[in-house]
Amino acid sequence: MNNICIKGEKIEVAYGSNVLMREVDFEINKGDVFIIMGGSGCGKSSLMRVMTGLKEPSKGKVWILAKDFYAQDDENKKLIMRDCGILYQSGALFSSMTLAENVALPLQEYTDYSPDMIADLVELKLALVGLRGYGDFYPSEISGGMKKRAGLARALALDPKILYFDEPSAGLDPVSSKLLDDLILEINQSLGTTIVVITHELSSIFAIGNNSIFIDTDIKGVSAKGNPKDLLKNPPNQNVYRFLSGGKE
């Protein structure tokens, strides 16, 4: 358990009587770049909501940093979530704040840093994502790719141990998408951050993932686990092969 960062035990995700997935087991090791993959509507985003404390599973347990997350009280849940950074599909920046204010917000709220230090950290985080000099800009004044990177700077603000990415490549051109993939890898390697990515972009899956699960709509659960490259070489079933080969039969 020492090396395990997140663990799912027999998770069932349901909306009312509609069960999206059941008996989902997975283990994410510290420092992994873990990919949750699957076709549209298979429940990837719902599983991420479960992993980020936004939706309680109808059955099963989620262990985050060696703690049974949903068995904790609200205060402990907040403490655990402080070690997690999330980059949402659209960036989810607060539109009334500048990029610098967006990044500074968690630092002001959860740390005792002086205003000078917060300003230095904000400059650093924006520089890390390639947005040096954009601190005074509002989200409405920058492009979609930049919004994502600014969202990443905010997610990185508190030096999280786990970073979640929801469809990071969605809506990006191939060059921006590649740049974001490179950035994810650089953050993973330099900070040792565990990274969980939801995506169905094959190029990203093979470029950054070293561990993964495949959620299969046919069985409403996980039908494959492991390194995506190995899964393509030895696909455990037709659905996984079709997905990872880009639709080949």
Added chain:
Amino acid sequence: MSLEFEKTDNYFLILPVGDVLLYDDQKRITALFSSLKKVEKIKFDTKGLKSWDSSLVAFLFKLAMFCQKNNIMIDWSGLPKNLKQLVELALKVDRKPVIVKDKEISFFEKAGEWGIEKYITIKRVFSFVGDIWGAVKRFVAGTAVSRKIDFDFALEDCGYKAVGIVSLVSFMVGLILAFVGSIQLKMFGAEIYIASLVTIGMIRIMGAIMVGIIMAGRTGASYAATIGTMQVNEEVDALKTLGFNVADFLILPRLLSLILVMPFLTMLADIMGIIGGGVVAIFMLDIAPQQYVNFSVNAFGLNNFLVGLFHGFVYGVIISTSGCYYGVNCGRNADSVGLATTKAVVSSIVIMIVATGIITWICQLMGI
């Protein structure tokens, strides 16, 4: 945890020691930067460094920027590989902002910008009113493209769903009017005229004004928020590219439903206000119910009643136009929807008051 530094003949040595976590010793950092004067080269010794976080990276990044400015060489080789990697990543700039923010603007430039902005707003308002007028003409000609279900939905929303709140507020206004009036009328022993006071007050203006204010806060705000959210979600753009006329499709159903409903709500408010006044008259001033009804009927003038209904009609036009205008011209972020809603309500109320003044003046001239 600390940041030690040593100056030798050839270089300046920085030694982060222990756990450099949440490091925020600004005095120490300032002291370090001030001792960097006349230094040519900086080196690092991280043998004593146990753990670190972003605060150390932020310091190194700040140091790098300082050294770039002051032509000081930095030898990063003494840093752990991942720390070095992070600093390098932070120093790698993809692109620089093309717009310079917060540049100083002169007074005349500001005044000019303000003037241009106002001119554009006025043009936009006229163009919007023109669009609505065009939509109304198309509606009359039977060529407007809009869905009946949207009209039904808007009618339901501003019609019977508003009956409860309009009734309650108007009842209370009638009650208050009667109560306040009775204090003065009692002094002359003329309490019975409370019926006339409430009836004339409500049917001439108060009923319409109360309905106007309620509907501005309720329906006008809802129009601005709904259309504003559609603007944020690019639904308005989708309508335009599909070849629909926004005025026909979005504004017309809302405008027509509110114009249709406002006179009826005004009548309801009149009745509820008179009933409210009756409660005070009967239960507090001991006026017989029959007497109250008789005085109310006698005070009821068709002119006053029609002027009240006309107010209701005008308020309907103002509220729906204002709500739709701010919705259609809403920005593209979450904040803009809130702003559009606020502006819709405030401007509706202000324009209603101004319109009331104008209508009252015209009525005075016409002797109505």
